[in-house]
Amino acid sequence: MQIARDILTRSYRSMRTIRDFEERLHVEFATGDIPGFVHLYCGEEASGVGVCAHLTDTDTIASTHRGHGHCIAKGVGVDGMMAEIYGRRSGVCRGKGGSMHIADLSLGMLGANGIVGGGPPLICGAALSHKTLKDGAVAVAFYGDGASNEGSTLESLNLASVWKVPAVFVVEDNGYGEATGASYAVAGNQKDRAAGFGMPYFECDGNDFFSVYETAGEAIEHARKGNGPAMLHVHLARWYGHFEGDAMTYRAADEVAKLRAEHDCLVNFRRKVVGAGLLEDSDLDTIDTAVKDEIEAAVVAARKAPLPEDADLMKDVYVSY
Amino acid sequence: MTKKSFRQAINEALRQEMQRDPRVILMGEDVAGGRGGTSGVKDAWGGVLGVTKGLLTEFGEDRVLDTPISEASYIGAAAGAAATGLRPVAELMFVDFVGCCLDQIMNQAAKFRYMFGGKARTPLVIRAMYGAGFNAAAQHSQALYPLFTHIPGLKVVVPSSPYEAKGLLIEAIRDDDPVIFLENKVMYDDEEDVPDDPYTIPFGEANLTREGDDVTIVAFGRMVNFANQAADRLEKDGISCTVIDPRTTSPLDAATILDCVNETGRLVIVDESSPRCNMATDVAALVAEEAFDALKAPIRRVTPPHTPVPFATVLEKLYVPDVEKIEAAVRSVAAYRVKEEA
Ligand SMILES: Cc1ncc(C[n+]2csc(CCOP(=O)(O)OP(=O)(O)O)c2C)c(N)n1
Numbered sequence A: 001m002q003i004a005r006d007i008l009t010r011s012y013r014s015m016r017t018i019r020d021f022e023e024r025l026h027v028e029f030a031t032g033d034i035p036g037f038v039h040l041y042c043g044e045e046a047s048g049v050g051v052c053a054h055l056t057d058t059d060t061i062a063s064t065h066r067g068h069g070h071c072i073a074k075g076v077g078v079d080g081m082m083a084e085i086y087g088r089r090s091g092v093c094r095g096k097g098g099s100m101h102i103a104d105l106s107l108g109m110l111g112a113n114g115i116v117g118g119g120p121p122l123i124c125g126a127a128l129s130h131k132t133l134k135d136g137a138v139a140v141a142f143y144g145d146g147a148s149n150e151g152s153t154l155e156s157l158n159l160a161s162v163w164k165v166p167a168v169f170v171v172e173d174n175g176y177g178e179a180t181g182a183s184y185a186v187a188g189n190q191k192d193r194a195a196g197f198g199m200p201y202f203e204c205d206g207n208d209f210f211s212v213y214e215t216a217g218e219a220i221e222h223a224r225k226g227n228g229p230a231m232l233h234v235h236l237a238r239w240y241g242h243f244e245g246d247a248m249t250y251r252a253a254d255e256v257a258k259l260r261a262e263h264d265c266l267v268n269f270r271r272k273v274v275g276a277g278l279l280e281d282s283d284l285d286t287i288d289t290a291v292k293d294e295i296e297a298a299v300v301a302a303r304k305a306p307l308p309e310d311a312d313l314m315k316d317v318y319v320s321y
Numbered sequence B: 001m002t003k004k005s006f007r008q009a010i011n012e013a014l015r016q017e018m019q020r021d022p023r024v025i026l027m028g029e030d031v032a033g034g035r036g037g038t039s040g041v042k043d044a045w046g047g048v049l050g051v052t053k054g055l056l057t058e059f060g061e062d063r064v065l066d067t068p069i070s071e072a073s074y075i076g077a078a079a080g081a082a083a084t085g086l087r088p089v090a091e092l093m094f095v096d097f098v099g100c101c102l103d104q105i106m107n108q109a110a111k112f113r114y115m116f117g118g119k120a121r122t123p124l125v126i127r128a129m130y131g132a133g134f135n136a137a138a139q140h141s142q143a144l145y146p147l148f149t150h151i152p153g154l155k156v157v158v159p160s161s162p163y164e165a166k167g168l169l170i171e172a173i174r175d176d177d178p179v180i181f182l183e184n185k186v187m188y189d190d191e192e193d194v195p196d197d198p199y200t201i202p203f204g205e206a207n208l209t210r211e212g213d214d215v216t217i218v219a220f221g222r223m224v225n226f227a228n229q230a231a232d233r234l235e236k237d238g239i240s241c242t243v244i245d246p247r248t249t250s251p252l253d254a255a256t257i258l259d260c261v262n263e264t265g266r267l268v269i270v271d272e273s274s275p276r277c278n279m280a281t282d283v284a285a286l287v288a289e290e291a292f293d294a295l296k297a298p299i300r301r302v303t304p305p306h307t308p309v310p311f312a313t314v315l316e317k318l319y320v321p322d323v324e325k326i327e328a329a330v331r332s333v334a335a336y337r338v339k340e341e342a
């Protein structure tokens, strides 16, 4: 597959940023300084990045409780995100939303979401906007295998097909919804669900950026051309607990170690691009260093950033009241 | 009598009722956890905060059912099962998720008996966590008991301590109507002496956690503890308070509230839910209507402001009623003097 060099470097940088952001949060959370619930996207980076590589700021995405990766992939800055997660006034949501509600509508990022299955209906609406306003954009719902069982998700698959809107439903199937395996909780399969709602089904390996990039490209093109919605089923795995603090007793002891050793999307990426002579190791090393500094700076800045002010409590409940 | 946490008290109530009555079943997301997992460990979670831990091991998979993430269907299934012979206790996890299944509660379970001319019984309990204080932000922190209280056909329980939780939950399970049982998530580690044997606390009977002459405080759930702390402080300055824990918002023990207000003539209501159409407005209306002549001061409500629950700690602290805010409200009504007519 031909992929422009700048897409490769941008995508690698994005995946590396997500990885370092999340690994750092894992460490920082353990210090007790980060409030609230934090769900890490480590191990799943290639999915968000491979999909968002096909999107511009006009395109819309809706994310989940595990939203940091989607935010970064859609271009939300790590400084504002880190500050938000620390509950600071300089955060993207001014410290009012936290990890589970990071959003930036100016970038087409309709929000992480604390409600499982909250995103797919919103994406039907975003896709309707794009169709009605004829802006050529698509709307993408990211949701988990667990969320695929919500009525809101299944209704959205139907609605998007009925309306023939440019929506893409990206099922990030990491095999678990909290502590419950998808093999127990998901009846039938995603492929038949797509077929049942009359939309094409695409499937890819979420540990491999190129697999995601290629299939996401097809699914998004289908929607963008006005052919109605599509489903993209990404097989991947999460490396940490459901949320920080989860001891993961429901997973085999060596499961995560194996994933890290054998299915690391960053390692896979490097092997492929360097092997094919598309990029040099040194190109990637330079990105690694830059990202490391960027994350460090984001944490230092977030820790120092001012807290929200008392008056902020009452602000922004309404536009006008 | 043993010291037990709020969490243990609830777990024990569930266990004892499941032992007593084979029709009592549990269902919810990860109430056991671990199904389909690669370790083979069952009961891996026992609920997100470990409240139902161990119940799967004791009662098996036919009575402790992990559900897909599908609130509309399993909460509805619990209502349907309740109407047809089982006595389900369904866990909604965070009460905020009621947005996904309100129809099954509001239009189905709550209305069966009335719509069907008294011919249905729906012995359903829905447990859920509520409340701010966890930095869980706007979609995981609401105190939605007024929403349920508003709906005829539902009973609503807001326990204020481990002892209360056990007795009220057993009562809820034995009750033949749909009951919403709301647990403040910040209280799970609170401990107190709780009897080992099963016991019940009747609905609609308020508990006076202290009695005083000057001001009546009506508080709900976690706010009962804050009200008692405020009352301790005020006592030192010679302001003595009655603190009423109504225990259930539906039914509401109006008689006890009115009796107390008739004695003190001053009322402060502490409610962690959003201020419009909440329990504070409900109790204020009751007193304004039924005890107008007894009032020596305006009724004061201590509630959060009319905003979603904010994430940042500083804002969340500002949002939730606390001991200081209650103390200030009580002082203001205690100091209030009715102006003589000119
Ligand atoms: C409506 C609703 N139900 C339940 C939850 C609690 N919850 C949060 S994340 C989660 C699991 C989601 O699983 P999945 O969709 O597979 O996403 P993953 O966590 O694996 O990324 C659950 C049950 C919620 N936030 N919202």
Ligand SMILES: [Mg+2]
Pocket (backbone or CB within 6 Å): A144, A145, A146, A172, A173, A174, A175, A176, A177, A178
């Ligand atoms: Mg999942």
